[in-house]
Amino acid sequence: MPAVPTVEATMLGKLDWSAIPLDQPIPLAAGGVVLLVILGVLAWVVVKGHLPYLWHEWITSVDHKRIGVMYILLASVMLLRGGSDAIMMRIQQAIAYQSQGYLPPEHYNQIFSAHGTIMIFFVAMPFVIGLMNLVVPLQLGVRDVAFPTLNSVGFWLTATGALLVNLSLVIGEFARTGWLAFPPLSELSYSPGVGVDYYAWSLQISGVGTLVAGINLVTTVLKLRTKGMNYLRMPMFCWTTLASNLLIVAAFPILTATLAMLLLDRYLGFHFFTNEAGGNVMMFMNLIWAWGHPEVYILVLPAFGVYSEVVSTFSSKPLFGYRSMVLATMAICIISFMVWLHHFFTMGAGPDVNAIFGIASMIIAVPTGVKIYNWLFTMYGGRIRFATPMLWSVGFMVTFIIGGLTGVLVAVPPADFMLHNSMFLVAHFHNVIIGGVLFAAFAGFEYWFPKAFGFRLDERWGKVGFWFTFVGFWVTFMPLYIAGMLGMTRRMQHYDVAEWRPWMLVAAFGMLLLTIGVLAQVTQIVVSIRNREALRDRTGDPWDGRSLEWATSSPPPVFNFAFDPDVRGExxxxxxxxxxxxxxxxxxxxxxxxxxxxxKNSPTGFVCAFFATVMGFALIWHIWWMVILGGVGAFATFVVFAWRDHDExxxxxxxxxxxxxxxxxxxxxxxxxxxxx
Amino acid sequence: MNLLDPQGPVAAANSTILVDSVFIMLAIVVPTIFAILAFAFWFRASNTKARYRPDFVYSGRVEMVVWAIPALTVILLGGVAWIGSHQLDPAAPVPGTGSPVRIQAVSLDWKWLFIYPDQRIATVNSLTVPAGAELNIQLTSSSVMNVFFIPQLGSMIYTMNGMVTKLNLRADNQGKLQGLSAHFSGDGFPDMMFDVNVVSPLAFPDWVTTTAKTDAVLNEDSYKKLMQQGIEKGRPTYRLEDPRLFDLIATQHIPPGPGPELVSDAGRPHSGGHDAR
Amino acid sequence: MTMTATLGHAHADPHHIGRATEHPGPAPKRIVTAYGFWVFLLSDIVMFSCFFAAYAVLVDQTAGGPKGSEIFEQRNVAIETVCLLLSSFTCGMAGIAADVRNRLWFYLAMAVTCVLGLIFLAIEFKEFADLVARGYGPSRSAFLTAFFSLVGCHGLHVSAGVLWLLTMMAQVFAKGFRADVLRRMMCFALFWHALDIIWVGVFSVVYLLGGGA
Structure with a gap:
């Protein structure tokens, strides 16, 4: 703050009219449309008198099923936002050959940073956490998670993070540093704007939410299981949930600490990662990837769980090699903490270190390969019904195995010396995240939708959606592998190399197919809601399921089970x-x-998130009085919550x-x- | 810039390992994909000929095989990784003909400075090297991180302020190649592509002599101008005043490059890079 | 019996694992709460370990500024340590008092814990203020950055602990020794002891190792 702060500086911090990007039509228009949609929905809700219903049944709900649904809704909305970013990037790279394209660098750089941040933190994370929230207590045969109110707090804090990221569209800017904000580029000297602050504070706030969800689910799986639900009788999805949430608990504090260090550098002139006074950028690389690599498995392990459930159900067979799968899951959980250095082989760490981390990274492919084979043998001798969830699963197996191949390839240090940061790498991680996590999210969505809402989704539109997405994925990302082999590096706002051009055009066409796929799925939901009576699931068991969530009605009553189920086997x-x-x-x-x-329902989560939003926004814009207000408000909320006399x-x-x-x-x-x- | 069209021994070895690894894995992956599709097709519910075996849920033999296949593949590839990492360590010597050429590369916002300390010259965004000679490259950065990469010569490496990384390369064939920065470094990042001219060992001294005749001098002052944020479309060359310039940069005796000039203290400062373009 | 409560034996054990001990069902609330809080504490320790790691990396980066041995005052640190260890003892006493529902001893033990915590914080604050006044603030060098953040992070936790402690006393005053209040008290005690353990780490790594050199 300046020595003699003016009234404006005290009241508004760094915020002034220049923060609204009036000179940039694209983000302004995008932000305007989003704002209109939000206002429209709000107006509709108020006019139709749905507000009390929303407040009592959803916003203040501590029911794990409702919270799970809200997580998935958040993820789906953010998928559209992150997807729009992707479309804009593909178009830019398709036309920016020997020209500037239509996006100037300061805008393009925000888009790819926002795309990565949103897709990982606000699409993939909430989607898998939502599925876990929805399904795991049902599969364990219990009535709720360990800490229902905290569960609501966790969700609303995640939503706060998403809100702040999207606020940066219209007020200020987002980070222009890539989704991991490497210093020194993200330090104040090279990124003086509020972009990195938006990035860091949204992740700090949503990170707290994720940690809460992680603690909650670990405790739920370990301490709340119904009678007879021994560890080795848990459905595979519960095992992967356990592994994934153990990783959250162990890895997310690293992200919190790392971002805290970056923020201390930016706000208080500390020297963790600066060029000056002995700061060390390589420490950031190590810390962020010590979180970042387990994060990959936080996402993909629950995905493996979904496939295990789906493949076994639709093959009408128990999962093949259940114990082997458990072993593989826990092996991945542990090894995932020992491979982070493979993200920067090209930093010059020396051959021994590189080789050891390279081999460790390959070892993780062994349990993953075992999983593929076990799904294969689950299908063997089965009676496979190709409902939409099963299509996603088979599509996953074929796609993911290629992602695994290229993953092991970049784990070979000499190969990585040529492929690091290239479009090949971009293709690889989209191959595993789309082919692995997103396909699982869609499979899980189709599979458990009837459980959550009491009616099935339209199969025809679901299949249309699958085929367009599946083909679209291959058409989009195979060209990127090739571009990477032609030396193209990632994050190019424009380029002059003729041999890259055709592949960018093909990828843009693939993006069109992917977009149609997503639209087909949106249509599927609309059509299904219209035909919900015809699609009604009266039995609670639409797929001839195998685990306990199908033993109750669809949607389940608030108490899930009238009697504690007594389990005698897998x-x-x-x-x-x-x-x-x-x-x-x-x-x-x-x-x-x-x-x-x-x-009982509790507004604690929502109110707490409201104050977190206030505080986050104030911190980003250096409005100190508002920071204090937000902090005091959040603390007061918890004290009020702690003072309640009846919580049941x-x-x-x-x-x-x-x-x-x-x-x-x-x-x-x-x-x-x-x-x- | 095709990685599979190497122009030097490092790139050749890198791409050989790359291709070999792919084929080793394809040997497993292709049959597996085939099996997935075949099983999925044959065991479809409508196929009455397929035998339903709901109790086939465990088989020690199958488990043995499915753990062994990926494990063996990884043991094989692990060997490749271990040997390859040691042989192709960026700092490992790459013997060539004639005396090695020392090059000091500095990544600036947003251009590459190549210093030839022994020849007392420096160039921007253009690297000229003799074919067949070992290139001893030392690298650092004036500000943020970048990655030095000439795809057809192989092995990329990071540049970081206050630190020196080492990379040895060799270009075998005369011709024009392209290099780039492979780590995002800000608004001018896509314009950090640079030319690589591989000339004959006889032509190289001539090029040095011609370049040394230039009027432009690279010293601390002109370097500080050069490290301002901005894009360089031309290919300037300099006489090098002090051959220790690189050490002054790497040891931070010359402070790190400045970021964008602040126009206002509002949330969205206009970056120098945007204006410079 | 209902369907959900009955199970067949035919397909109950497809892998022939055999009869393991039957899981007795969900754990009681007290266990669940404490377990969850343990998991949180572990994650908190992971966060501290990052700051420890940063300190280890940056400890020699003094950038021309002071080294640890030039600025640490062992006497103050000794007093801080004694305060914190004693407060752990009194916190334990408060826990026992709560278990036997003795309000007087509970308030007394909590008050002493609070005072000891505040003394600790006061000494730490004075140490920081002195360093900043001498120009050795966290912006001086990467070493001081790491020092201030590691020790300061612990100090922030103690401050939060004091706030929590006061809230606990108010809760017992207003609500008595209700089951949920006792559960929270147990979590608070776990938190306070964990801070002690972390302080032992800070004390050893920062002040003992750094002070001698």
């Missing part, structure tokens, strides 16, 4: 169905229903019985129907 629900068929239906007389206590409410036994009877009737019909077949 594939708990499958075994149950077979037993019921053999016994020609159980006698259902006389179950003694009991009162169920459930956690009781659902009377009669009500439980009424709800459960409906489900039992539907299910009885299902079983007797199956018995006649």
């Amino acid at each position: 594939d708990a629900y499958w075994a149950l169905k077979h037993h019921a068929k053999q016994q020609q239906l159980e006698d259902h007389s006389g179950p003694e229903y009991q009162d169920i206590e459930m956690p 409410y009781v659902i009377p036994a009669a009500e439980v019985e009424r709800i459960d009877r409906i489900n039992i009737e539907e299910r009885r019909n299902l079983v007797s129907l199956a018995g006649t077949l």
